[in-house]
Amino acid sequence: MIITFTTVLLYAAxxxxxxxxxxxxxxxRESITGTEVPGNYYIREAYHDAHTPNIVTVILGxxxxxxxxxxxxxxxxxxLICFLLLRKRGQNDDE
Amino acid sequence: MLDFFMGHYAYxxxxxxxxxxxxxxxxxxxxxxxxxxxxxFQAAVILFFVSVAMKxxxxxxxxxxxxxxxxxxxxxxxxxxxxxxxxxxxxxxTLGVALALIITIxxxxxxxxxxxxxxxxx
Numbered sequence: 415m416i417i418t419f420t421t422v423l424l425y426a427a428x429x430x431x432x433x434x435x436x437x438x439x440x441x442x443r444e445s446i447t448g449t450e451v452p453g454n455y456y457i458r459e460a461y462h463d464a465h466t467p468n469i470v471t472v473i474l475g476x477x478x479x480x481x482x483x484x485x486x487x488x489x490x491x492x493x494l495i496c497f498l499l500l501r502k503r504g505q506n507d508d509e
Numbered sequence: 510m511l512d513f514f515m516g517h518y519a520y521x522x523x524x525x526x527x528x529x530x531x532x533x534x535x536x537x538x539x540x541x542x543x544x545x546x547x548x549x550f551q552a553a554v555i556l557f558f559v560s561v562a563m564k565x566x567x568x569x570x571x572x573x574x575x576x577x578x579x580x581x582x583x584x585x586x587x588x589x590x591x592x593x594x595x596x597x598x599x600x601x602x603t604l605g606v607a608l609a610l611i612i613t614i615x616x617x618x619x620x621x622x623x624x625x626x627x628x629x630x631x
Binding site: 416419420423424427428430431432433434435438452453454456457458460461467468469470473474478481482485488489492493495496499500 | 512513515516517519520521524525527528531532535536560561563564565570571572573578579581584586587588590591594595598599602603605606609610612613
């Protein structure tokens with residue numbers, strides 16, 4: 415079953431756009447629906463908006479700061495869950 | 510033909526990695542090996558997105574002197590990189606939770622084999 419799945423995936427990959435071609439749909443000015451592609455806006459306006467050279471940092475910290483806050487919450491709760499899981503076992507050992 | 514190969518070989522490698530991860534998740538009995546399969550699967554998806562974001566003749570999305578920002582084709586699309594950064598961090602967090610759960614399971618049932626575990630639970 416996995417071999418069949420992989421074959422289907424490999425066949426489907428041949429319809430993907432050529433890797434690295436600057437004329438790909440995702441690198442063009444407008445998407446198929448006629449709206450502007452966000453990546454281009456980020457490249458053009460990131461330094462002007464935040465005065466930070468690193469565009470990835472600007473997107474992560476400025477444009478998508480709420481998303482990053484949610485990510486921090488996920489990390490925090492994961493750490494809390496790890497702590498609770500491992501600590502409970504330690505208490506049982508003591509008893 | 511060569512163009513086709515050069516444009517797609519990265520996709521093929523990531524898809525093979527994806528299949529390896531799926532195989533580990535579905536067919537391995539050991540819970541640690543299942544988790545490793547999950548991790549490989551995740552790495553394959555992340556690699557796929559990063560390789561899609563590649564653009565020939567462009568530099569990394571950090572503003573450099575002498576490369577004008579106004580011409581979009583000078584820089585890579587930074588959005589996939591950002592989202593994959595988020596995905597990597599969240600993936601590491603969930604992996605940590607999974608390993609902590611595995612430690613708890615092993616401490617209680619003294620086994621990590623899935624079938625033995627199902628027998629002991631019942």
